[in-house]
Amino acid sequence: MAVPSSSTFTVIPNLKFKRSSRRLAVARAKETDSADRSALGHFRVIPIEIFHSLLKYLSVKDISILSMVSKAISEQLISYISSPAGNRRLLCQDFHCAGFVEGRKDAPVLDHYRVLGLLFKRCTLLLPTRERLKYIHKIISEILTAGWDELECHRVYIFLCDLTNLPRKIQILVSSKPGSSYKLELRVRLFCRHVLLDHWTQRTDSAFWLSRLLKPWPMVNQARLLYIFFGPVSSIDGHISWLKMTQGLADENSLRGLADAVKLLYDTEAKEWTADDVISLVDELSVVPQEWLLENNARLLILSGNSICFTFMASKAVNGRTADLATLVVFLALVCEKDLYCMDWAVKMMQRICRVFSTQQERKTFLQNVENSFSRIVMDLLQSVISGQRNEEDSSFLNLFHLVNAQANFHKEILYMTLNSTSV
Structure with a gap:
């Protein structure tokens, strides 16, 4: 029996049309608005x-x-x-x-x-x-307090200090061992963030109140306070995580608050802070409570912006700390590789640092130190992987993988830059 030609097309199943959730939301909003208006x-x-x-x-x-x-x-x-x-x-x-x-x-x-x-x-x-x-x-x-001049805001700060005994509490924190007064650390952090720092829309206001909190103290205590206010906190109990930077790798979210605070003080709005003050503060911050892992230090510099990163590295170049500077370049490249930043940024930063050196020999020595640092760090990680003495959380092999890729991409960008300069 012949099949009719009309049955050769594909039959689309009947669809059960649902009322759009967007229409429901609009309808409910209209009903709510109508009820509010009637009230x-x-x-x-x-x-x-x-x-x-x-x-x-x-x-x-x-x-x-x-x-x-x-x-x-x-x-x-x-x-x-x-x-x-x-x-x-x-x-x-x-x-x-x-x-x-x-x-x-x-x-x-x-x-x-x-x-x-x-x-x-x-x-x-x-x-x-x-x-x-x-x-x-x-x-x-x-x-x-919007529109008040600085003198009136100073009076408000003095009143708050007298009312809450804030200077005495800060004195206890900067004089004690990190984490020993964890409840007081958290109370001071929440008070300063929620009352004095976080709610301002103008950066000048935020810089003013942060300066009031930091300026009365020596530089080492300023770094400690900055970590208390903006440092990472534990996801378990919410307390300040003092060992985060020294014993493990910190991600961008853990460092974002510190980087934003450093940028705030470096901006021109913060009249009380010079570039040298901010760089010294960053230097002190990198050893709170102990010396940070270099990868965490490099990530903080990248998040802080080009100006702060260059000024920090140029300060090391001027002071003759070429070995430390070369190691920092390696970890900047590693962070760029891990966090998917453009590797040409790290190469251009190194090129800017080379111009800081006054002689050709100093530039050659710095570049040689960079290559030696790449080789030394790769060999250290390779030895750690070969030894096999590592626990389940050890990421030596993964770090070695990222570092080798970072070294390859770093030198690839240098070759591209060289070819582009010779073809012009």
């Missing part, structure tokens, strides 16, 4: 800008009472407080006005902020405690 009562028919304008005719105490009407009204009032108009009206900056008399409980400024605190409390009443604290801290620490 505003008669205010739902007016734009939010006009609602904010009407609030100008209410006292802070009246606004505080209004925030208890509904959750929707409370959210609109939080939006008003965070707006520029709300900031200008509610968070007045003139604390030295004639109406303020020290010691008087009925001073206008104190009364204003007493009522304002009640407003914050009522507006955030339905939020979880963590969110309430985060919101109020943002208002007080960022908006309240």
Whole structure:
């Protein structure tokens, strides 16, 4: 029996079409927005800008009472407080006005902020405690001190030091063995990061407060504090991991905070820090609490940026530490290989360092030291692999693999650079 020609095509199974999750989300958002708008009562028919304008005719105490009407009204009032108009009206900056008399409980400024605190409390009443604290801290620490000059910010820092006894706590930390006061280390880290350092949007503000924390102390203690504030923490208990840099390899995430802090101090915004200060700080940091593994040191320099990396290496060249400099070049190449950075960056950095040397003989000696360092480190790793005396976590073979590839790619970039220069 002949098969009809109409049955020769492939039949597509019937698909069960599902309602788009995106459409569901949009629909739910519309329903939520509609519910929120209905909760505003008669205010739902007016734009939010006009609602904010009407609030100008209410006292802070009246606004505080209004925030208890509904959750929707409370959210609109939080939006008003965070707006520029709300900031200008509610968070007045003139604390030295004639109406303020020290010691008087009925001073206008104190009364204003007493009522304002009640407003914050009522507006955030339905939020979880963590969110309430985060919101109020943002208002007080960022908006309240925005635009203040350095003298006023100095006064705020002195007040906080007196209130929290921060200098005494830091003195205990820098005088004791790393990790011996791990609970105090964590408390100081969290206080300084959450209250003074992390929430600023302007780098000048971050540099100012970090300088206030570091400058009163000697350089060796500055490095110790920088590690306490921004160093890696244990994934198990959250305590500061002091042995991370000395006994194991640190990844980019572990070093990112330290690198960002170093860059912050090196930038022109940090007027109190010279390039020599920052380089000395990085040098001290690399031995906290003991001398770091060279790969960790190289990774920190790469994350800190070209300027800091070059200045650090040029300082070694000027001081005649060519052997240490050559070893550092090898580990820069190794980090570039492991972290998939362009190897020509390491070659160009070495080329810039060569220009620091004043004579041709010094350049030749430096390049010879680089080659000797490659050979020595490869042989050390090879001997470790051949000996076979290693545990399960030992990565000597993998490091040897990366180092051989790094050496090959490093010299390949040098050959490319040589060929390009001769063909011009």
